[in-house]
Amino acid sequence: MRAFVLTLLCAWASTVFAADGGHAGHGHGGSTPGKQTSGAPAGWTSLPLLEASPGRDRSKAGFQLVNLVAEKVTVRAPGGRAPLPEGVRFKADRLEWEIPVQEGRFTLQSAGVGNYHWLQAREETPERVKVASTAHYFSNPGPAPTAMLARPKSELEIVPEPLPREHNQYRENQERAFLLRFRNEPLAGATLRFASSAGSGASFTSDAAGRALVRFPADVKLAEGTGNHGRGASNRFVLAVEHQADDRHYLTAFNYRYDEDVYARRNLFWGGGFLALGGLLGLPLIVRRKENRRA
Amino acid sequence: MPETAKPPVFSLSQLRSIVQLSMLAITVCGGIVVGHYAAEKISKALPALSCAYDQSNGAYCVLIPLQHQMHHRVGELIQQTGQFALSLLLPLVFTMLAFYVFYFFIGKAFCGWVCPLGTVQEWLYSLGRVLRRPFRNLSERAAQRLRPVKWLMLLVLVFGLPLAAGLGVTPHATGDAFCQICPSRLATTLLTGDAEQAAIRTGGVLDFALGALANTLFGFILIASLAARQPFCRICPLLALNAAFQRLSPLRLVKQPHDKCQKCGICMRACPMDIPEIWYESGSKAYSEDCTLCGRCAEYCPDDGVIQIKFGPVRLFGSSRDYYKARVKQESPQGEIKVVRWFSRKVGDA
Numbered sequence: 001m002r003a004f005v006l007t008l009l010c011a012w013a014s015t016v017f018a019a020d021g022g023h024a025g026h027g028h029g030g031s032t033p034g035k036q037t038s039g040a041p042a043g044w045t046s047l048p049l050l051e052a053s054p055g056r057d058r059s060k061a062g063f064q065l066v067n068l069v070a071e072k073v074t075v076r077a078p079g080g081r082a083p084l085p086e087g088v089r090f091k092a093d094r095l096e097w098e099i100p101v102q103e104g105r106f107t108l109q110s111a112g113v114g115n116y117h118w119l120q121a122r123e124e125t126p127e128r129v130k131v132a133s134t135a136h137y138f139s140n141p142g143p144a145p146t147a148m149l150a151r152p153k154s155e156l157e158i159v160p161e162p163l164p165r166e167h168n169q170y171r172e173n174q175e176r177a178f179l180l181r182f183r184n185e186p187l188a189g190a191t192l193r194f195a196s197s198a199g200s201g202a203s204f205t206s207d208a209a210g211r212a213l214v215r216f217p218a219d220v221k222l223a224e225g226t227g228n229h230g231r232g233a234s235n236r237f238v239l240a241v242e243h244q245a246d247d248r249h250y251l252t253a254f255n256y257r258y259d260e261d262v263y264a265r266r267n268l269f270w271g272g273g274f275l276a277l278g279g280l281l282g283l284p285l286i287v288r289r290k291e292n293r294r295a
Numbered sequence: 296m297p298e299t300a301k302p303p304v305f306s307l308s309q310l311r312s313i314v315q316l317s318m319l320a321i322t323v324c325g326g327i328v329v330g331h332y333a334a335e336k337i338s339k340a341l342p343a344l345s346c347a348y349d350q351s352n353g354a355y356c357v358l359i360p361l362q363h364q365m366h367h368r369v370g371e372l373i374q375q376t377g378q379f380a381l382s383l384l385l386p387l388v389f390t391m392l393a394f395y396v397f398y399f400f401i402g403k404a405f406c407g408w409v410c411p412l413g414t415v416q417e418w419l420y421s422l423g424r425v426l427r428r429p430f431r432n433l434s435e436r437a438a439q440r441l442r443p444v445k446w447l448m449l450l451v452l453v454f455g456l457p458l459a460a461g462l463g464v465t466p467h468a469t470g471d472a473f474c475q476i477c478p479s480r481l482a483t484t485l486l487t488g489d490a491e492q493a494a495i496r497t498g499g500v501l502d503f504a505l506g507a508l509a510n511t512l513f514g515f516i517l518i519a520s521l522a523a524r525q526p527f528c529r530i531c532p533l534l535a536l537n538a539a540f541q542r543l544s545p546l547r548l549v550k551q552p553h554d555k556c557q558k559c560g561i562c563m564r565a566c567p568m569d570i571p572e573i574w575y576e577s578g579s580k581a582y583s584e585d586c587t588l589c590g591r592c593a594e595y596c597p598d599d600g601v602i603q604i605k606f607g608p609v610r611l612f613g614s615s616r617d618y619y620k621a622r623v624k625q626e627s628p629q630g631e632i633k634v635v636r637w638f639s640r641k642v643g644d645a
Contacts (some may be wrong), residue, residue, distance in 0.1 A: 078334075115334075136633070139367070144332035161329045165350065266494035274495065276509045278514020285522040286428045 370461015
């Protein structure tokens, strides 16, 4: 009986390689495996962006400014303390520095300490302030970005609460919180606009504590295979908030990416099936055998 | 007139249960308190199977950075530079130092007192007693034969395959080969209501195979734990890693030679790892590589001071005849819970 069940399960398992498991609701994209899906043209938004160039390097990353003109980009690395004086600073201990922008492009070098780096570019006139911000992850040791995120970095801010943890990402169909702040005070009742590179758009309103819950839309087109580090397809997104104060218009944007649904390449049915198989294999251990007593 | 033994006010097993419950809360959802990011965790080199796939955990298991470093820091760098330098092993050295900081004080008690998977298996076994499932244990021969498996798991899954993945010899999916089959990954994530890890990856043949193996192993352990004690602990690579360092921690098990041991053997019956050395041997030989320092052998030894748990020269717990008499009235050495007597029976009562 056990052999029959096992044979049946093996035959059942072999069908998975031809089955399209768990991909309901998604189309199959024709994009290059591992690269960001670009379902919309390069001008998929008019909001200011700091867009990362494709590719993966553990020590540096290239970026370009989109819809924003700035001469420099400010970078902040994780750490709760004020920058140390030059003489006592460790070689890699940089908490805040600036990178010049050339022809709209710049390269971020890892600080060597701390993983999440916060990038911010600013275009300012007497009437308006336009800020683009993003985060970039380097696989470095060092403090968490909690204190860095808590520090004010501009007048109007969008603060992820929290940034995705290491080896984790924002994902479609997930709800994530973002804090809206103006001059380090929560901004209640503000409209947070969302736009994705796949063409989706939405708006969310912050509550009394300045928090807005953003739901990422299910619009990531699956790529064939998986990319670098086993990652699937992803879309770029941008969040933007506007605020008027002191005869000045503030616009702040935060752009990042979100990946395909957690179950896009996973199947809970198969998982439960093999769990049950394991349980079946253990059943003989918990079944009492009837002892034949001879007179 | 024989004296009636007084029940222990608070047994070592009860203390251990409280510690296990606290540690389970910390390892499974401690991130709610300590923080979300890796740097905020209590440790990233904990000598217990506290899984990083659990998004709200409070500490990371040491096997995670070991695999990650073998894959990315050692293997990939060797592949890129074509050279091996001892400096490549520096991240591993720092990880082991962080591991040893905790291990020095708690030693192999991480297995018996802290590990969330060990706790889950114990609770399932207790449930099996309540459900009156049969008791299954390994024979001495089987227990001895199983010992090399955990070392093999450590060398191949934790060190070998991740290194090979970094070198480009094996697929990327083997970069954290042990994590892909570890039952604690499923146990701790399911305890937080996250079913993602229980869903098998269908993106590739190897991903699917590893997921199938992991889920099958987990399902087997869930059921087997109802009848057998600590089924996964016997092949756990972290037990092997802890065993490699067990002589370097002042926390240890000590057994004095005693004439009555040969005819007794209760300690082995009480041992959840079915370790024969606790019965046959004495001195340092009794402190086997499979020992998790749960202390049950000391609880159930019927002679004073024969089995002790010591931290350096300080005795933390030792066997006692009175303690044994009271303990065995509550629970058998194999873990069968006995009827609770609210009032002690006086000699001569009907």
